[in-house]
Amino acid sequence: MERPPPPVAPVGTSVPRVDGVAKVTGRALYLDDLDAANAWHGATVRSQVAHGVLEAIDLDPAFDWSAVTVVTAADIWGKNVIALIEDDQPALVPIGGRVMHRDEPLALVAAPTRALAFAAARAVKPKITPLPAVFDVDQALGKAQLLYGTTNVFKQFLIRKGHETDAELEAAFAGAAQVVEGSYTTSPQEQMYIEPQAMMASWHGGRCHIVGSMQCPFYVHKAMKALLACEPDEVVIAQSVTGGGFGGKEEYPSMIAAHVALLAHKAGRAVKIVYDRDEDIAATTKRHPCRTAHRLAVDAKGELLAIDVDVVMDGGAYLTLSPVVLSRGVLHAAGPYRCPIVRVRGRVVATNHPPHGAFRGFGAPQTTFAYERQMQKLARLRGEDPLALRKRLALRSGDTTATGQLLGFSVGSDEVLAAIEGVAGTPPVREGVNAQGGPVRRGRGVCFYFHGAGFTGSGEQRLAGRAAVAAVSGRFEVRSSSSDMGQGSITIFTQIAAAALGVDAAHIVVVDPSTSQVPDSGPTVASRTAMVVGGLVERAARAVRQKLEAWAAAHAVGGSLVEIARAHAAAERAELVETAAYEPPPGIQWDDATYTGSAYPVYGWAACLVDVEIDLDSYEVAITRCVQAIDVGKALNPAIVRGQIEGGTLQALGWAVLENVVYKEGKVANANMTNCIVPTFADAPELETILVEVPYPFGPSGAKGVGEIPMDGPAAAVANAVENALGCPFDALPISPESIARARLRWEVS
Amino acid sequence: MKLAFEVNGERRTVEVSPWKRLLDVLREDLRLTGTKEGCGEGECGACTVVLDGEAVNSCLVAIGQCDGRSVTTVEGLAHGGVLHAVQRALVACGGAQCGICTPGIAVCAAHIIDSGLIGGIDERSEVSPVGIDVTARARVRELLAGNICRCTGYQLIVDAVIEAARETERGPERGGDQA
Numbered sequence: 001m002e003r004p005p006p007p008v009a010p011v012g013t014s015v016p017r018v019d020g021v022a023k024v025t026g027r028a029l030y031l032d033d034l035d036a037a038n039a040w041h042g043a044t045v046r047s048q049v050a051h052g053v054l055e056a057i058d059l060d061p062a063f064d065w066s067a068v069t070v071v072t073a074a075d076i077w078g079k080n081v082i083a084l085i086e087d088d089q090p091a092l093v094p095i096g097g098r099v100m101h102r103d104e105p106l107a108l109v110a111a112p113t114r115a116l117a118f119a120a121a122r123a124v125k126p127k128i129t130p131l132p133a134v135f136d137v138d139q140a141l142g143k144a145q146l147l148y149g150t151t152n153v154f155k156q157f158l159i160r161k162g163h164e165t166d167a168e169l170e171a172a173f174a175g176a177a178q179v180v181e182g183s184y185t186t187s188p189q190e191q192m193y194i195e196p197q198a199m200m201a202s203w204h205g206g207r208c209h210i211v212g213s214m215q216c217p218f219y220v221h222k223a224m225k226a227l228l229a230c231e232p233d234e235v236v237i238a239q240s241v242t243g244g245g246f247g248g249k250e251e252y253p254s255m256i257a258a259h260v261a262l263l264a265h266k267a268g269r270a271v272k273i274v275y276d277r278d279e280d281i282a283a284t285t286k287r288h289p290c291r292t293a294h295r296l297a298v299d300a301k302g303e304l305l306a307i308d309v310d311v312v313m314d315g316g317a318y319l320t321l322s323p324v325v326l327s328r329g330v331l332h333a334a335g336p337y338r339c340p341i342v343r344v345r346g347r348v349v350a351t352n353h354p355p356h357g358a359f360r361g362f363g364a365p366q367t368t369f370a371y372e373r374q375m376q377k378l379a380r381l382r383g384e385d386p387l388a389l390r391k392r393l394a395l396r397s398g399d400t401t402a403t404g405q406l407l408g409f410s411v412g413s414d415e416v417l418a419a420i421e422g423v424a425g426t427p428p429v430r431e432g433v434n435a436q437g438g439p440v441r442r443g444r445g446v447c448f449y450f451h452g453a454g455f456t457g458s459g460e461q462r463l464a465g466r467a468a469v470a471a472v473s474g475r476f477e478v479r480s481s482s483s484d485m486g487q488g489s490i491t492i493f494t495q496i497a498a499a500a501l502g503v504d505a506a507h508i509v510v511v512d513p514s515t516s517q518v519p520d521s522g523p524t525v526a527s528r529t530a531m532v533v534g535g536l537v538e539r540a541a542r543a544v545r546q547k548l549e550a551w552a553a554a555h556a557v558g559g560s561l562v563e564i565a566r567a568h569a570a571a572e573r574a575e576l577v578e579t580a581a582y583e584p585p586p587g588i589q590w591d592d593a594t595y596t597g598s599a600y601p602v603y604g605w606a607a608c609l610v611d612v613e614i615d616l617d618s619y620e621v622a623i624t625r626c627v628q629a630i631d632v633g634k635a636l637n638p639a640i641v642r643g644q645i646e647g648g649t650l651q652a653l654g655w656a657v658l659e660n661v662v663y664k665e666g667k668v669a670n671a672n673m674t675n676c677i678v679p680t681f682a683d684a685p686e687l688e689t690i691l692v693e694v695p696y697p698f699g700p701s702g703a704k705g706v707g708e709i710p711m712d713g714p715a716a717a718v719a720n721a722v723e724n725a726l727g728c729p730f731d732a733l734p735i736s737p738e739s740i741a742r743a744r745l746r747w748e749v750s
Numbered sequence: 751m752k753l754a755f756e757v758n759g760e761r762r763t764v765e766v767s768p769w770k771r772l773l774d775v776l777r778e779d780l781r782l783t784g785t786k787e788g789c790g791e792g793e794c795g796a797c798t799v800v801l802d803g804e805a806v807n808s809c810l811v812a813i814g815q816c817d818g819r820s821v822t823t824v825e826g827l828a829h830g831g832v833l834h835a836v837q838r839a840l841v842a843c844g845g846a847q848c849g850i851c852t853p854g855i856a857v858c859a860a861h862i863i864d865s866g867l868i869g870g871i872d873e874r875s876e877v878s879p880v881g882i883d884v885t886a887r888a889r890v891r892e893l894l895a896g897n898i899c900r901c902t903g904y905q906l907i908v909d910a911v912i913e914a915a916r917e918t919e920r921g922p923e924r925g926g927d928q929a
């Protein structure tokens with residue numbers, strides 16, 4: 001029934017998605033659509049205590065346990081950890097072990113039906129002796145309880161530019177004509193992929209097969225090798241069609257994989273775990289809540305003299321990916337502005353919240369909110385047009401960033417600012433009435449921002465990702481561990497390979513990223529898939545083409561590359577595989593010890609304009625216009641790139657005005673979609689997207705990362721617009737009706 | 751208990767508890783897994799089906815309510831091997847990304863188009879500075895407000911629904927993608 005994809009023109013055209021028809025007909029199979037013979041359903045017993053010691057796990061004697069498998073930490077024969085950066089998080093808390101948050105897994109059950117599994121989970125009775133819990137980062141920094149090491153600080157960073165000592169920095173501030181100072185807080189955010197987390201495992205002849213909804217098959221593979229104490233080929237991780245990730249399926253799937261693997265082993269049959277929405281919101285990772293103190297100093301002419309930033313993130317109960325999130329946060333904290341003296345300090349702190357983790361933007365949206373509020377305040381203070389101020393201070397080719405990186409190629413700051421200026425038009429009239437005749441205030445906000453594409457620092461070199469293209473009897477297989485979770489990588493890779501091979505897309509197959517079938521090209525994160533892995537695919541495809549053409553010349557074979565590949569397969573009886581490994585662009589140097597050098601191989605650049613209308617009766621913020629101009633290097637498939645930008649933009653607008661995760665004593669108080677809201681069709685404004693292309697010479701056809709950048713800026717643009725409308729500052733997210741009511745009260749009273 | 755109802759034009763009988771959710775009967779008993787569960791509480795709309803001419807969240811409907819009635823799921827949108835106009839438009843415009851909300855959106859959008867609920871697509875009483883037909887687009891947004899998509903920002907889905915509604919208004923055209 002599936003028809004082959006239509007012929008593909010070279011990269012740069014909006015060909016339909018390869019997986020489009022399967023998705024609009026409901027034929028795409030997600031994990032919960034997969035059926036395994038006699039599979040059981042698993043459920044997780046969680047702590048419900050934020051901090052304590054697990055004394056015992058009792059089974060309710062009144063419950064019929066005859067058709068239920070129960071797993072505890074005692075059943076783990078390997079290492080009881082979810083291996084990631086640090087081995088601090090257990091798969092299941094052992095008896096005598098410390099419970100660190102309210103939704104920590106303690107035991108697992110599996111049963112023939114999901115209903116029975118959930119009933120059995122309720123009949124497992126853990127005994128926990130509570131300890132005082134810490135939910136506030138200042139209390140954690142004051143060591144109210146020791147949750148991690150001797151300081152509760154998971155990781156800290158210090159960036160210094162243009163000075164050696166704090167005294168020199170203070171001297172710069174002391175000599176300033178003007179100083180702008182503020183403290184900014186951003187709330188935790190739920191990824192809210194519409195497909196909940198889901199995994200299934202089965203064992204065959206001592207080999208564990210895990211399939212599920214995930215971004216990073218090799219992260220799961222690494223974690224399973226430790227947990228199951230097995231060789232790399234004794235556990236196979238495969239990705240099912242994945243219904244959204246946004247970072248939420250970067251690290252947490254390893255936890256669920258561990259659980260289904262243990263249950264399937266003990267039950268002796270396939271076991272599937274599909275989270276309920278409530279459980280998914282409560283237990284899985286969120287965007288790190290963050291507080292950023294920001295000072296900037298300017299001279300009499302308004303040139304930046306010094307920037308000083310202090311970032312504190314709540315990491316939650318375990319380290320997970322927090323150091324890397326903080327790293328990206330601090331590396332973006334000074335913003336895309338020219339400044340000779342910069343200090344950025346960052347700490348991520350342990351608390352008894354469920355661990356916070358990856359979410360699109362990965363630390364940068366938090367610090368971007370702070371620096372773009374600061375630039376707005378500087379413009380107000382100086383009475384300067386906000387866009388003109390940004391044009392005046394923007395980083396350009398030849399300037400250096402906070403880490404001393406000399407910017408050369410692909411700096412699109414002028415282009416994106418000009419694009420916004422070109423469409424801005426007249427700002428909305430400030431005072432007015434809405435359609436119902438109620439009073440409204442209107443305002444406009446802008447922001448300017450950047451986002452490092454690919455892994456931070458030396459990450460890509462350390463990872464040394466590989467991707468392969470193989471000629472297999474007339475078709476060409478693209479083999480990488482990049483997963484398509486909706487962002488369109490299957491289609492993008494098809495286009496890149498087709499163009500590099502010079503064949504029709506119908507001959508390209510992007511194989512599913514199963515760890516037994518593909519090389520490790522790294523995780524599907526960090527805006528690196530099209531730019532980094534796509535670049536490897538392009539190189540591998542070119543190498544295959546060269547090899548085939550050379551073979552054809554040597555054997556006097558003619559015809560198209562497809563015909564040559566068929567002849568090669570028939571003659572040599574083997575596939576022809578070429579693998580490309582990552583090579584850093586020239587001049588990329590990074591020093592992890594001093595946090596100086598090229599933090600990223602290249603940056604995306606963006607500017608955003610937002611118009612808002614605030615209802616003065618209900619204090620609701622309506623976003624009436626949102627324009628994003630984003631430098632993507634090259635739009636490999638403009639429709640897919642637009643889809644990425646618009647999706648990220650709406651997540652950012654949602655974070656600005658209506659999304660929030662509310663913790664009460666360490667538990668998510670709004671763990672359902674009724675209260676943990678995200679924008680609907682009716683909430684979303686018409687989104688205007690301007691694709692700017694300033695090519696990156698080392699990306700495929702000039703492309704650079706696009707997945708995360710749209711998330712970073714819009715929240716600040718909204719806050720700037722609301723400030724413009726109401727005349728008082730908004731320095732905390734979300735800008736809810738309640739926060740406007742409070743601010744307005746303060747503002748009218750004072 | 752034994753129940754009979756029509757699914758995508760075919761009579762089906764099931765023997766299940768009347769309390770079982772229509773969603774689960776479709777997915778488990780009839781193996782029609784195109785209808786998805788995103789939240790189980792009627793918020794996300796991924797499980798949208800049309801029940802006797804009304805778009806409903808099948809996670810909130812007990813199968814006991816469906817006896818003798820007629821259900822259309824995403825599997826029933828294509829006719830004679832040809833995709834529904836909105837399915838074709840969703841593919842062409844890039845309105846499906848991760849795809850988990852897509853069946854629900856396709857069912858709901860096909861329903862509002864086929865029932866004429868969007869109204870006159872080409873009466874542009876109000877056009878935004880970027881040439882967007884605000885009126886019809888706003889109506890589409892309101893009619894689809896029960897279906898959440900987290901990937902697209904909705905823009906390309908609205909484009910697709912408008913495109914499909916225009917095509918439907920112009921009358922049936924032969925051709926198009928085979929299902």
